[in-house]
Amino acid sequence: LLQRTELPRPNVTLADARVIFNEFYGFSGTIRELGSQQDRNFLIDTGEERLVLKVTRADYPQPELDAQNRAMEHLRNLDLGLRIPEPIPALTGEYIPQIEVGGQYYWVRLLSYLDGEPLTRQKYLAPEVVASFGDVVARIAGGLKDFRHTGLERELQWDLRRAGPVALHLLKSVADQKQRDRIAKAMIMAVKRLQPLASALRIQCIHHDITDDNVVATPNATGRLMLDGVIDFGDVLYGWLVADLAVTCAALLHHADGDPFYILPAVKAFHARYPLSEAELKALWPLIVARAGVLVASSEQQLSIDPDNDYVLGNIEHERTIFEVATSVPYPLMEAAILDTAGMLPEEPELMMSHPLLPSLAPADFRLTDLTVTSPDLPRDTWSDQEIDWKLLARAAMETGVSSTRYGEFRLSYTKPLSPTPPATFALHIDVCLPGATEAFAPFDGTILLDGHHLILSSPELSLHLDGIDCSLEDGATVKAGDAIGTVAGAAGGVGGLRIQLCRDPDLVPPLFAKPQQSAVWRRICPSPSPLLGVGVDAPPPESKALLERRRKSFAKPQKNYYADPPQIERGWREHLFDVNGRAYLDMVNNVTILGHGNPRLAEAVGRQWAMLNTNSRFHYAAVAEFSDRLASLAPEGLDTVFLVNSGSEAVDLALRLAWAHSGHRNILSLLEAYHGWTVASDAVSTSLADNPRALETRPDWVHPVMSPNTYRGKYRGEGATDGYVQAVIDKIAEIEEAGGKLGGFIAESVYGNAGGIPLPPGYLSAVYALVSERGGLCIADEVQVGYGRLGHHFWGFEQQGVIPDIITVAKGMGNGQPLGAVITRREIAYSLEKEGYFFSSSGGSPVSCVVGMTVLDIMRDEKLQQNTRDTGDHLKARLEALGQRFPIVGAVHGMGLYLGLEFVRDRETLEPATEETAAICDRLLELGVIMQPTGDHLNVLKIKPPLCLSRESADFFADMLEKVLSDGW
Numbered sequence: 001l002l003q004r005t006e007l008p009r010p011n012v013t014l015a016d017a018r019v020i021f022n023e024f025y026g027f028s029g030t031i032r033e034l035g036s037q038q039d040r041n042f043l044i045d046t047g048e049e050r051l052v053l054k055v056t057r058a059d060y061p062q063p064e065l066d067a068q069n070r071a072m073e074h075l076r077n078l079d080l081g082l083r084i085p086e087p088i089p090a091l092t093g094e095y096i097p098q099i100e101v102g103g104q105y106y107w108v109r110l111l112s113y114l115d116g117e118p119l120t121r122q123k124y125l126a127p128e129v130v131a132s133f134g135d136v137v138a139r140i141a142g143g144l145k146d147f148r149h150t151g152l153e154r155e156l157q158w159d160l161r162r163a164g165p166v167a168l169h170l171l172k173s174v175a176d177q178k179q180r181d182r183i184a185k186a187m188i189m190a191v192k193r194l195q196p197l198a199s200a201l202r203i204q205c206i207h208h209d210i211t212d213d214n215v216v217a218t219p220n221a222t223g224r225l226m227l228d229g230v231i232d233f234g235d236v237l238y239g240w241l242v243a244d245l246a247v248t249c250a251a252l253l254h255h256a257d258g259d260p261f262y263i264l265p266a267v268k269a270f271h272a273r274y275p276l277s278e279a280e281l282k283a284l285w286p287l288i289v290a291r292a293g294v295l296v297a298s299s300e301q302q303l304s305i306d307p308d309n310d311y312v313l314g315n316i317e318h319e320r321t322i323f324e325v326a327t328s329v330p331y332p333l334m335e336a337a338i339l340d341t342a343g344m345l346p347e348e349p350e351l352m353m354s355h356p357l358l359p360s361l362a363p364a365d366f367r368l369t370d371l372t373v374t375s376p377d378l379p380r381d382t383w384s385d386q387e388i389d390w391k392l393l394a395r396a397a398m399e400t401g402v403s404s405t406r407y408g409e410f411r412l413s414y415t416k417p418l419s420p421t422p423p424a425t426f427a428l429h430i431d432v433c434l435p436g437a438t439e440a441f442a443p444f445d446g447t448i449l450l451d452g453h454h455l456i457l458s459s460p461e462l463s464l465h466l467d468g469i470d471c472s473l474e475d476g477a478t479v480k481a482g483d484a485i486g487t488v489a490g491a492a493g494g495v496g497g498l499r500i501q502l503c504r505d506p507d508l509v510p511p512l513f514a515k516p517q518q519s520a521v522w523r524r525i526c527p528s529p530s531p532l533l534g535v536g537v538d539a540p541p542p543e544s545k546a547l548l549e550r551r552r553k554s555f556a557k558p559q560k561n562y563y564a565d566p567p568q569i570e571r572g573w574r575e576h577l578f579d580v581n582g583r584a585y586l587d588m589v590n591n592v593t594i595l596g597h598g599n600p601r602l603a604e605a606v607g608r609q610w611a612m613l614n615t616n617s618r619f620h621y622a623a624v625a626e627f628s629d630r631l632a633s634l635a636p637e638g639l640d641t642v643f644l645v646n647s648g649s650e651a652v653d654l655a656l657r658l659a660w661a662h663s664g665h666r667n668i669l670s671l672l673e674a675y676h677g678w679t680v681a682s683d684a685v686s687t688s689l690a691d692n693p694r695a696l697e698t699r700p701d702w703v704h705p706v707m708s709p710n711t712y713r714g715k716y717r718g719e720g721a722t723d724g725y726v727q728a729v730i731d732k733i734a735e736i737e738e739a740g741g742k743l744g745g746f747i748a749e750s751v752y753g754n755a756g757g758i759p760l761p762p763g764y765l766s767a768v769y770a771l772v773s774e775r776g777g778l779c780i781a782d783e784v785q786v787g788y789g790r791l792g793h794h795f796w797g798f799e800q801q802g803v804i805p806d807i808i809t810v811a812k813g814m815g816n817g818q819p820l821g822a823v824i825t826r827r828e829i830a831y832s833l834e835k836e837g838y839f840f841s842s843s844g845g846s847p848v849s850c851v852v853g854m855t856v857l858d859i860m861r862d863e864k865l866q867q868n869t870r871d872t873g874d875h876l877k878a879r880l881e882a883l884g885q886r887f888p889i890v891g892a893v894h895g896m897g898l899y900l901g902l903e904f905v906r907d908r909e910t911l912e913p914a915t916e917e918t919a920a921i922c923d924r925l926l927e928l929g930v931i932m933q934p935t936g937d938h939l940n941v942l943k944i945k946p947p948l949c950l951s952r953e954s955a956d957f958f959a960d961m962l963e964k965v966l967s968d969g970w
Helices: 016-026 060-075 129-144 158-175 177-194 241-255 259-275 278-305 309-328 331-341 388-400 516-525 544-554 599-613 622-634 649-664 678-685 719-739 764-774 797-801 827-836 847-862 866-885 915-927 954-968
Strands: 031-035 040-045 048-056 098-100 104-112 202-204 213-219 227-230 237-240 367-368 403-404 430-435 439-441 446-450 454-458 463-467 482-486 495-503 569-573 576-579 584-587 641-645 667-671 701-708 741-751 778-784 807-810 821-825 890-896 899-904 941-946
Touching: 016 031, 016 040, 016 098, 016 104, 031 866, 060 129, 060 584, 129 202, 129 227, 129 241, 158 177, 158 237, 158 278, 177 278, 177 309, 202 241, 227 622, 237 241, 237 278, 237 941, 241 278, 259 278, 259 331, 259 764, 278 309, 278 331, 331 516, 367 388, 367 890, 388 403, 388 430, 388 495, 454 482, 463 482, 482 495, 482 778, 569 741, 584 954, 599 847, 622 641, 622 847, 641 649, 641 827, 649 678, 649 741, 649 778, 649 807, 649 821, 649 827, 667 719, 719 741, 719 764, 741 764, 764 778, 764 797, 821 827, 847 866, 866 890, 866 899, 866 954, 899 915, 915 941, 915 954
Parallel strands: 367 403, 667 701, 667 741, 741 778, 778 807
Antiparallel strands: 031 040, 040 048, 048 104, 098 104, 202 237, 213 227, 403 430, 430 495, 439 482, 446 454, 454 463, 463 495, 569 576, 576 584, 641 821, 807 821, 890 899, 899 941
16 A cells, blocks of 8 residues: 555556557547546547546456446446446457556556546535535445445545555655644544544445546526536545545635635535435544545645656645645534534533622623624724723623623624625623622632633633733642632723633633634533523524515515525625625625715715604705705706605606606607616606516507617627617607607616716717607606716716716615605796696605605715716726636627626627526626626626725725636626
């Protein structure tokens, strides 16, 4: 066994391989070498098929190679739903002929080649892909369960039953002493944990090398590579069943971005198909660590004897990453996580304390401080103050004498905006502000360990960690429950601080905080300190899933939510959103909050007005006049009259009523693929298939959709596109008039918002407005999405086209989330509505709404948000266009300012929409901390419409994360 580890690869060249293909198998064609650790593998393309030649040193017994061939044949005869290579005989009929090359004897085999891609270079593997690895390993293991062959009784350096001695032998080739010591330490610990479990581990035939190198994958509908074939049976043997899964999980760790919990979907999928015992599950992580150690040591050793081995050189960094991740976490954590994933984690016994830690403090003395995302004590961005937790504690302690943080809360103060990974926010301890010199007592028997003001009381089952305590006992002293162990640091009568943490593993130095995805397991290892104090200090856990079920039960189904498994968002600040786990997300989709979230100036203005008056616009008060004047001053000259409503849908609905009333005619021209709202009238002129798949079948007869002037994927593109689209309008008007109808108006977004911000063709609105006006119709500019400074270079979208509409509709951002909309028009048009009676909206134009609207405009002006939109938007668009130069899936970057559309296509010639890919990209962006959603009739456009306060740093983070997704996969 150990001699084999020192064997170099066969000395066989491409020329030699070409001769072997021709003379022994009768094939010719183009040939190239594939990578291998100790074999030589060659791929030949005959023009009709592709085949793989495997050349192995004669040092390996022929029965071992025969076992590999027979295992493949055995699996091919089973209905596993997987592609497996087929062994092909030589011209002599032999499956494993022996040949001589350069005086050396080798075994050769020929196998069919499986088309597809290996996953070793795919940096990111989605959870469903990780799970499929576990499922595939289980299917192969199940298929080989009853397979027998004498060649399976073999000694192999990769057999994890022999990992200890193999690694120790290989370590002499590791030149770096520090690395050598780390590998040795890791192997010793892994073997130590495996020893008591080994006798309970099942042995059978296993593949033992189903790694990202040894599977082939083909893309599914989302473009995501999914496993459907297994290759390289060179390590097949009788071994521990769970070792088969361990090898696969170890390989996955270099895709894990440092998160060892990344493997858990694979564990769950394997266990679901081929259940593992408790002992096997406990052995899994030590085996993963052992595999990682052997991989690194073996690569170092192989390079020492074969320094030009490109295969090893290409993989060694991956293997080092695997080792780093595998050794980065404590065994108890991973054992508990694996058992929990398999549904086999036993309940921990309830903690019982023999004596209170701080008996002088009565439970009624404690005041708990809320530091979560929903805390009212963390207004604005005070959570970004690194000292805020202790400041709030001290303030509470001054009022009550004793204050404490809560165990198990996700602290907002530990959030990290613009981070691709969730930060550790889950508190595994409590901090207590209490009188200095308060005496502390041992709650259980144990040994005292001291390090300055840090004290550990350790027992075989539990350890207590205290920070901020003065202890006069000797380091190593033994104490009984109830013995005094020290006093809280600080003068009597002053304020002291004490940090308290429990840990069920006395050998572990626990972290103070855990990442949200690891919190359920960590809280079992580091239980609540409530039993120490006789008072409940636990934060109630978030109930996001139960809340989602409540929403689905009582909130009407047509009112959709973002994402299949949405985060529970409960706070916002500027362009950032925060979920209840303290995870920060960059909001790149929320065009409602034009100023950003949590604007203090707006909140204060609203609060003042609410406290003073809120009623309806039939009353006489200043705000409605001031806000109406303000809106009219922003519109082109002549548009001097304002209606105030509550939403964009209402604004469009009212605009259509105005057009009908003023023109006397019902026929309205609208654009295909557009969206204008949900009221009966605004929905009628909406033909977006994404919003209503039956839109084209259900339009009333007064709606006349015209061809979408989409210059990217429409009928007319490039120079001259305007004429074609205008002619389509002329033709539609002719149809109406030939049927005896007359035109009432035309409605269009000034920029094609629903398609992702595509500008209308130059001169399009000018020509169409003229056609409509000539016939007595009114032109309605729907600025709900694209107006109000969002384009950066223009306040109103229609300014880009150099036109003046008869009616402007606006909403969304003008209220920064407050229901607020407006219709701005000419006085004579507004008065036309009186023929149908008066107009009244109960809360439209209310004092609060008007104050909101004016304050939004004030802040936009004072903070120069339109200028920021122009500058940041131009920068972001340049970043996105640069991505388009690198990634073929980027078909186009539409829009301007902070209304941008990134369109994904499968083919830049046919413009086939990449619909499923776009959805998967949005899901991956969410994992990386970015809120993004698709738009357009094909749902293949990222609609980029963040708050206008978006910083350049945030814009770059979005571009960086998008680049990461496009580079690493989704």
